[in-house]
Amino acid sequence: MHSHAEPRGTRSLLIALGVTGSIFLVELIGGAIAGSLALVSDAMHMLSDSTGLVVALVATLMASKAANAKATYGYKRIEVFAAMLNAVTVAGVSIWIVVEAFNRLSNGAVNNASTTLLIGTIGLVANIISALVLHRDREHSMNIQGAYLHVLVDLFGSIAVIIASILMLSFGWFWADTVASLIIAALILPRAMQLLWNALNVLLERVPANVDTNEIRQSLESLECVTAVHDLHVWSLDGAEILATCHLVVETPVTTDCDLLDRAQAALKHHGVGHSTIQIEVSGHGAHEEVCHHS
The missing domain is CATH 1.20.1510.10 (Cation efflux protein transmembrane domain)
Incomplete structure (x- = not known):
């Protein structure tokens, strides 16, 4: 250190x-x-x-x-x-x-x-x-x-x-x-x-050149219990450390949130993300918030 x-x-x-x-x-x-x-x-x-x-x-x-x-x-x-x-x-x-x-x-x-x-x-x-x-x-x-x-x-x-x-x-x-x-x-x-x-x-908080957000999205969507991923944002503070935030949608409330969070963070870390913030929500929750849609 x-x-x-x-x-x-x-x-x-x-x-x-x-x-x-x-x-x-x-x-x-x-x-x-x-x-x-x-x-x-x-x-x-x-x-x-x-x-x-x-x-x-x-x-x-x-x-x-x-x-x-x-x-x-x-x-x-x-x-x-x-x-x-x-x-x-x-x-x-x-x-x-x-x-x-x-x-x-x-x-x-x-x-x-x-x-x-x-x-x-x-x-x-x-x-x-x-x-x-x-x-x-x-x-x-x-x-x-x-x-x-x-x-x-x-x-x-x-x-x-x-x-x-x-x-x-x-x-x-x-x-x-x-x-x-x-x-x-x-x-x-x-x-x-x-x-x-x-x-x-x-x-400008653009996605780092060595990161593919489509691959990250696919990795998160492949997790058990996850039906969709939205508001995925990936950026870097200093050009070296990669950060990410995202919302994981599940059909019903997940009782083992920590397990899903652990698996999601492991998936992000596999793609080089060192720090992540993840929100878990049920499928109907999206109607109550503004979602950043990507073109």
Whole structure:
């Protein structure tokens, strides 16, 4: 069990933040000295990642707070807001990179390829370290998963910077630096949009992608004594834990409610539902309540 003092992933986020923040400063200064858009682009992405890691770290700590009378579900959804903020920031950075890259192509800028190669190599090593640290916890939090994906993109960005530097040193192709920055943007934007979409799905309380509500309904309807299932709702608070509510209709009052509840909860747990609220009602009760019909 993980203590509230140090929620899962906190140490990994702190290590990644230290590494990413340091490389941001190195790449920003080196990019300015070398005149490399690819390095400055990667530095700006490092800055967005550092900001995202700070937000993720704060959100992780806040999400570990226990539920109370005013927040009966706790604060886990803060992590989703943090992931969405991170995605929007990274998407904005990628658009800036594209605009700046086309300006560079038209101006024919020249840079110091040796400095670019050195700092790109340092960035690659740092990104490998961060990726390895975050990899172990990425399945347990949308925040950490987003941080891991962004570090992975940074890793490929560093590779693009190194390849561009080698081309500049070997053939004098200074446009390769600008093309590398466009490649970095192309790597960043899809990841950012995917994370943004996943966060929006959670905030909109849509059914998680790995859950089939038709299969859940069939499992519940196959239970002994159950004649129908309605008001089935499945959602997630944080993109990881799945919750569900439903009404089970029976022909006559069930005297062994606990047994039916146990079987129903077991069926839901089989489909990955970690927390459920189930209402048992007789067949005539539906006329006395508003039922949410699905299209």
